[in-house]
Amino acid sequence: MSVTLTENAAKRVQTFLAKRGGVGLRLAVKTSGCSGMAYALEFADCADKDDLCFESHGVTLLIDPKSLPYVKGTELDFVREGLNEGFKFNNPNVKNECGCGESFNV
């Protein structure tokens, strides 16, 4: 089971990386937030030696081994909701999340 990007998300990430530089996108899960876990999405300047790498539509996704169990099979999408646009996690592991969706539980 890996983690993937939708084509739309990959395009956006590539645009950002082209402007900013960096080796890829780091996806992590932190134990915080009102419902247990929270996602973190950061630019990656280098890969750590424990990192797991996934390639998706030409973008390198870096995930630390501790985070991986929480996000296995997740698809990262880039969506537009009205004027608001940003990244959305389609995570099959999630059992419930807080009302705002910023944090979740497995």
Place this chain on the structure above:
Amino acid sequence: MALLQIAEPGLSAAPHQHRLAVGIDLGTTNSLVASVFSGTAEVIRDEAGRALLPSVVRYRANHAEPVVGHEALAEQSANPRDTLSSIKRLMGRGLGDLGDLGDLGDVDNIGDMPYVFVDSPGMVSIATVAGVKSPVEVSADILTSLRRRAESALGGELTGAVITVPAYFDDAQRQATKDAARLAGLNVLRLLNEPTAAAVAYGLDNASEGIFAVFDLGGGTFDISILKLSRGVFEVLATNGDAALGGDDFDQRIYAWIVASAGLVAPGPHAARRLLTLARNAKEALSTAQTTAITATLADHQAVCLTLSREKFDELTADLVARTLKPTRKALRDAGLTVQDVKGVVLVGGSTRMPSVRASVAEYFRQAPLTDLDPDQVVAIGAAMQANALAGNRKGDEWLLLDVCPLSLGLETMGGLVEKIIPRNSTIPTARAQEFTTFKDGQTAMSLHVLQGERELVADCRSLARFELRGIPPMVAGAARIRVTFQIDADNLLSVSAREQSTGIEATVAVKPSYGLEDRQIARMLEDAHGRAEADMKLRMLRENQVEGRRMIDATEAALAEDGEDLLSPPERDEIARHIYALADIIETGDGDSVKILKAACDALNSATQEFAARRMDAGVKRALSGRRLEDLGLTAVTG
């Protein structure tokens, strides 16, 4: 499900702690809002994908919400009196200032505004169907529209905003802008000079080093700034400009040309609006096309069918383009630089799209200007970057931003002269202190008058505030030490405090500038200062000598009252009195040429009192040696 943005390594925010911050370019013609998305500053567009929000507000009857932006602009010709545009020109201005604004250029645009002006305390207001609206309220409506756009795009309430203002805005205008933001429910992180914001946008993206000029020709204002960029640190070396020159003036030229060429008779407010819109469209078309057609049929069946060529347009506006170069030269001179030192020129403002403007800039600076970023968006983008940093979404101290105060700040001294405490183009935030003293013996209070401007005389500068320091212990003139501190915060707002050093009594004023009451046109203030430097210097010399003369008269009179009877014969007393009267007479009737006569009269009094001064000295020494005074004092203490 909330949507996430990509953060810099190690900087992802905890849930519910995203600090949403925006940069707002509150322009005369158009306004924009921008924010940082996944590390990149971008302008936030509306539902229709438009970045610019025309700074136009249409007020409606029966408490209906005002219409802001494109819709208001489209209906402007139908509702000229209730559709307010270019309102930024009125920020912090009184009705009395409007004439000043108009006749700076030969086109009296303010006078041509089809509005019903109401002179309300402090700032001019406009009567609309929705009641009297001040420029602050109108600006607040524009800012509210931008805030809503940003909040729906960012999906949450804003932590704060950075709002840009022209470098030439004085304290009253800056305060008015802050008030408008507060009214719109925005937390102002800071106000940022527009050219500085442009430099932020360019400097960070391109990591350039060297001296840069920011040439900002917007809808209503022209600013030129000379900046030094080195290793990500910005320093504004000098700013200059013209607070009443912009794209609107170019529109007015075309408008006047249309009226003259089509032989129109006194167009009413509707027709005027319509023609101004046509003029603006024609100007924009000529940035890419060589000719453009202007056709319209007005309500009173007068027809307009004209063709405007770029050559004709350039000819109509050549003097406006030329007017940008004078402040440019001055800014370079203030910075102590020449054209050769300038490494690059940044163009800001939609009006810099005009080929004639670009050509003129390229010719003056002998290089093609930079246009990497959209000149309409560059200011908002820089403001967004600054807002992002200030809101704490970025590691601090990565870059520092130095700004300058546009006009000197000072204090009134005897003789109606201005003592400058913070010179113009000082980097801010800053604090400067200077010591002052009393003029009269036994003086227990001091009135402090805070002024802004480049001229030497109080009457020619702008009054910002007055306050009093009371409770100074009685001392002889010149013995008290009063330390006056001027402090400008990061928003270019001023606080002044005065402290008597021996007792520590203190008085402070935070300058809540009276909105433009005695305001003068800023650009003119600077031009005047340069043009009349010599006359000002002469006047200052005269005033200084007059003050010196008065001080001598006071001192002589005090000495006469004390020892005149004992030490001088009646003829000697008359002789000194005659010199006092002569000097007083010259001071009262003095004009610019009488410095010599005044000095001569001072010298005459001086020599006439020399003998008297010597006798007083002798008497003083005698008294001290005999110790009589000390005994007297001792006796008083025992008996009292």
